[in-house]
Amino acid sequence: MTGQKIDGIAVANAVKERVRGAVKALQSDGVTPCLATVLVGENPASAVYVKNKQKACTEVGITTKDHKLPESFSQQEMNSLIDLLNNDNTVHGILVQLPLPKQLDEFATISRISPIKDVDGLTPYNVGLLSTGRAILKPCTPSGIMEMFDYYNIDLTGKHAVIINRSNLIGRPLYNLLLEKNVTVTTCHSKTQNLKEHCQKADIVITAVGDRTKFVLTADMVKDGAIVIDVGISRQDSKLVGDVDYDSIIKKASYVTPVPGGVGPMTVAMLLKNTVTAASINKGFGSGS
Numbered sequence: 001m002t003g004q005k006i007d008g009i010a011v012a013n014a015v016k017e018r019v020r021g022a023v024k025a026l027q028s029d030g031v032t033p034c035l036a037t038v039l040v041g042e043n044p045a046s047a048v049y050v051k052n053k054q055k056a057c058t059e060v061g062i063t064t065k066d067h068k069l070p071e072s073f074s075q076q077e078m079n080s081l082i083d084l085l086n087n088d089n090t091v092h093g094i095l096v097q098l099p100l101p102k103q104l105d106e107f108a109t110i111s112r113i114s115p116i117k118d119v120d121g122l123t124p125y126n127v128g129l130l131s132t133g134r135a136i137l138k139p140c141t142p143s144g145i146m147e148m149f150d151y152y153n154i155d156l157t158g159k160h161a162v163i164i165n166r167s168n169l170i171g172r173p174l175y176n177l178l179l180e181k182n183v184t185v186t187t188c189h190s191k192t193q194n195l196k197e198h199c200q201k202a203d204i205v206i207t208a209v210g211d212r213t214k215f216v217l218t219a220d221m222v223k224d225g226a227i228v229i230d231v232g233i234s235r236q237d238s239k240l241v242g243d244v245d246y247d248s249i250i251k252k253a254s255y256v257t258p259v260p261g262g263v264g265p266m267t268v269a270m271l272l273k274n275t276v277t278a279a280s281i282n283k284g285f286g287s288g289s
């Protein structure tokens with residue numbers, strides 16, 4: 001059996017098309033969705049991520065406000081900037097690119113963002129809503145994965161998923177989103193024992209380790225017909241690679257995401273979707289343009 005490649009670019013394009021329509025509808029109501037990006041320091045990977053997100057915004061008609069701050073930016077300055085953006089009626093979404101330099105407290109910074117402008121879905125308020133099944137703004141990578149299942153009409157009910165990651169960005173929100181869809185979820189991490197056995201029992205394996213010296217998902221670790229989602233990103237000989245041994249697993253699985261061209265494009269597409277959702281919410285609060 002040879003499985004099907006899940007084409008993240010195609011799914012992302014379908015999301016972007018819907019976002020374009022939503023932007024036009026908002027514009028006809030006098031609201032132009034706007035994302036404020038906050039990048040601190042000179043981390044080259046972060047700079048590329050922010051640039052790609054801004055470019056994607058422009059493609060669908062979302063405007064951006066770029067805040068590029070020096071490496072020495074203080075917590076006090078960060079707090080003032082977030083307060084300013086929270087109170088700016090022309091800004092609908094706030095994206096603080098992580099990681100932040102050491103002097104800045106990531107939790108304090110994210111927590112300060114207004115929940116209705118929290119397009120990464122990472123504020124404690126939105127995390128709480130997610131864990132009670134009521135979230136509107138959901139973390140981009142996990143909700144992008146759910147969108148892929150939907151696009152390929154994959155029925156999740158009753159399936160058993162193994163997630164290899166327990167971060168606030170990926171594993172924890174994904175656990176809640178899968179649970180909402182009646183999936184039985186096992187969360188694994190670096191201290192999990194018998195990881196291979198857990199994976200072999202799973203209908204769905206979602207891996208997000210991002211370091212092939214620590215972990216690679218190989219064909220002997222998944223059962224026939226498994227659905228395999230590769231979130232991991234690392235570099236090998238200057239090439240982008242995931243956690244999955246794609247060429248061997250595609251011969252055994254029913255669906256597999258590639259790297260690149262899998263989950264990555266979905267993360268950006270869901271950010272755009274969250275930004276128009278935030279603009280609609282903000283409009284409801286009477287802030288407009």
Ligand code: NAP
Nearest residue numbers: 165166167189190208209210214215231232233263264267
């Ligand atoms: P992270 O916080 O470092 O999480 C890595 C996870 O892998 C942790 O839960 C860790 O366990 C687990 N782990 C490490 N070694 C392991 C091992 N040998 N066996 C089993 N589990 C192991 O990183 P993150 O922010 O969640 O990101 C994870 C990866 O996803 C990175 O490669 C990142 O670049 C990528 N990513 C991709 C996208 C995308 O759009 N495709 C978006 C965001 C992130 P512990 O908790 O025990 O340490």
